[in-house]
Amino acid sequence: MKISVFGMGYVGCVSAACFAEQGHDVIGVDINESKIEFINSGKSPVIEEGMDELIARVVENGKLIATMDTKKAVNESEITLITVGTPSKENGDLDLTYVERVAAKIGSLLANKDGFHIVALRSTVLPGTTEDFLIPVLEQNSGKKVYVDFDVYYNPEFLREGSSIEDFYNPPFTVVGTHDPSASSKLDELYGFIDAPFFKCSIKAAEMLKYVNNSFHGLKVAFANEIGIICKRLGIDSHEVMDLFCKDSRLNLSSYYLKPGFAFGGACLPKDIRALKYKSKMLDCESMIINSILRSNDNQIDEALRMIFASGKKKVGLLGLAFKSSTDDLRESPLVTLAETLIGKGYELKIYDKNVSLAKLTGANKAYIEKEIPHIESLLATSVDEVFNFSDVIVIGSKDPDIEYIATMDTDKVVIDLVRIVGDLSEAGGNYRGLCW
Numbered sequence: 001m002k003i004s005v006f007g008m009g010y011v012g013c014v015s016a017a018c019f020a021e022q023g024h025d026v027i028g029v030d031i032n033e034s035k036i037e038f039i040n041s042g043k044s045p046v047i048e049e050g051m052d053e054l055i056a057r058v059v060e061n062g063k064l065i066a067t068m069d070t071k072k073a074v075n076e077s078e079i080t081l082i083t084v085g086t087p088s089k090e091n092g093d094l095d096l097t098y099v100e101r102v103a104a105k106i107g108s109l110l111a112n113k114d115g116f117h118i119v120a121l122r123s124t125v126l127p128g129t130t131e132d133f134l135i136p137v138l139e140q141n142s143g144k145k146v147y148v149d150f151d152v153y154y155n156p157e158f159l160r161e162g163s164s165i166e167d168f169y170n171p172p173f174t175v176v177g178t179h180d181p182s183a184s185s186k187l188d189e190l191y192g193f194i195d196a197p198f199f200k201c202s203i204k205a206a207e208m209l210k211y212v213n214n215s216f217h218g219l220k221v222a223f224a225n226e227i228g229i230i231c232k233r234l235g236i237d238s239h240e241v242m243d244l245f246c247k248d249s250r251l252n253l254s255s256y257y258l259k260p261g262f263a264f265g266g267a268c269l270p271k272d273i274r275a276l277k278y279k280s281k282m283l284d285c286e287s288m289i290i291n292s293i294l295r296s297n298d299n300q301i302d303e304a305l306r307m308i309f310a311s312g313k314k315k316v317g318l319l320g321l322a323f324k325s326s327t328d329d330l331r332e333s334p335l336v337t338l339a340e341t342l343i344g345k346g347y348e349l350k351i352y353d354k355n356v357s358l359a360k361l362t363g364a365n366k367a368y369i370e371k372e373i374p375h376i377e378s379l380l381a382t383s384v385d386e387v388f389n390f391s392d393v394i395v396i397g398s399k400d401p402d403i404e405y406i407a408t409m410d411t412d413k414v415v416i417d418l419v420r421i422v423g424d425l426s427e428a429g430g431n432y433r434g435l436c437w
């Protein structure tokens with residue numbers, strides 16, 4: 001394939017050189033003349049393990065050339081990768097100056113280019129940038145129509161400096177954001193040689209993914225460091241603790257607990273996080289992440305309440321009460337907090353939770369219900385139907401498969417789903433509202 005790469009920084013150089021190594025004809029473009037000279041003399045303009053040898057090889061065999069001649073680059077390629085920098089502005093927003101300049105240039109060149117062209121943005125950009133910023137700039141400057149005269153993709157890069165060639169060939173996955181994930185594209189072909197899962201998704205999801213990745217990486221580092229400071233002050237070797245922590249790939253290092261949903265609760269998590277927070281305070285540790293976990297969790301309850309208030313309805317049916325679907329345990333259940341807040345605000349409430357009803361009948365959690373939440377006990381219904389018929393807004397707080405049909409039915413009642421009971425949102429009913437999806 002004939003590829004042009006705009007921006008010969010870390011991402012651009014590595015991509016250009018690795019695609020050239022795969023036999024593609026690659027033209028690298030930069031506004032920095034010395035980078036162009038470096039590359040054309042067979043040297044790498046970035047310090048990266050293996051890059052000098054790789055650039056020397058692909059320049060020597062004519063597969064990679066570098067130029068400032070943008071017209072040649074666009075005219076002599078079928079795919080253009082944009083890999084210019086997207087630095088921070090002072091307020092944290094992204095500075096899109098380089099993306100804008102390069103897009104305007106590519107657009108103006110597409111105006112006079114015959115044949116279809118593909119533009120793939122690889123720079124890290126906030127969700128919406130490709131569709132609301134890049135595409136309009138390309139259309140205005142080319143006078144052409146996206147998805148008719150040219151295609152645009154968002155293709156995030158996951159390489160790490162220091163191991164970028166290795167990461168290019170062995171990524172965790174390749175992701176392409178496209179307006180039509182079901183269609184095959186030249187990018188499928190381009191990445192065909194990489195032995196890693198290949199996913200297509202919406203453009204905005206691909207843009208967001210990069211920020212989720214990097215925020216999570218930052219969160220992990222900062223969390224481990226907070227644990228390190230607490231451990232040190234307690235005379236514990238933090239590496240001994242974290243080495244063990246990392247051995248649990250079922251709950252700790254896994255996809256578990258990573259799906260957006262309702263707040264956590266129960267007899268352990270809130271209590272133990274409170275205790276660690278207290279201990280860290282006693283040790284004069286700042287522990288900003290640990291200190292903010294319970295506040296963030298409370299905000300998830302508030303978010304659900306905001307949705308219920310916004311529905312404008314006063315008769316609420318709550319399906320689920322225990323802190324998680326498969327239990328009758330009501331201790332520190334966020335659904336109990338939700339119910340109590342609604343009662344306090346004068347909402348009429350009916351509640352049904354299969355496991356809680358059973359516990360009440362069999363005496364398992366009867367004492368707790370009668371002693372700790374008698375105000376809620378009187379609101380417990382005996383069936384889903386009773387709750388459904390009573391309410392104008394139904395809040396699904398349990399993953400009980402018996403109530404899934406409510407999320408998919410068309411009803412006048414507002415259905416607020418706190419637990420993502422419906423997997424495929426296209427199957428949701430007309431009045432369905434998800435908590436955070």
Ligand SMILES: NC(=O)c1ccc[n+]([C@@H]2O[C@H](COP(=O)([O-])OP(=O)(O)OC[C@H]3O[C@@H](n4cnc5c(N)ncnc54)[C@H](O)[C@@H]3O)[C@@H](O)[C@H]2O)c1
Nearest residue numbers: 007008009010011030031084085086098102123124157161
């Ligand atoms: N560095 C990384 O490890 C990494 C990893 C993944 C994603 N990213 C993202 O990729 C993008 C590029 O990062 P980088 O570290 O390679 O940036 P960089 O600053 O090293 O390189 C950007 C290059 O673009 C060139 N450039 C600027 N305007 C240009 C124009 N109009 N035409 C042609 N070239 C132009 C610059 O001269 C520079 O050489 C950023 O959005 C970054 O967030 C970086």
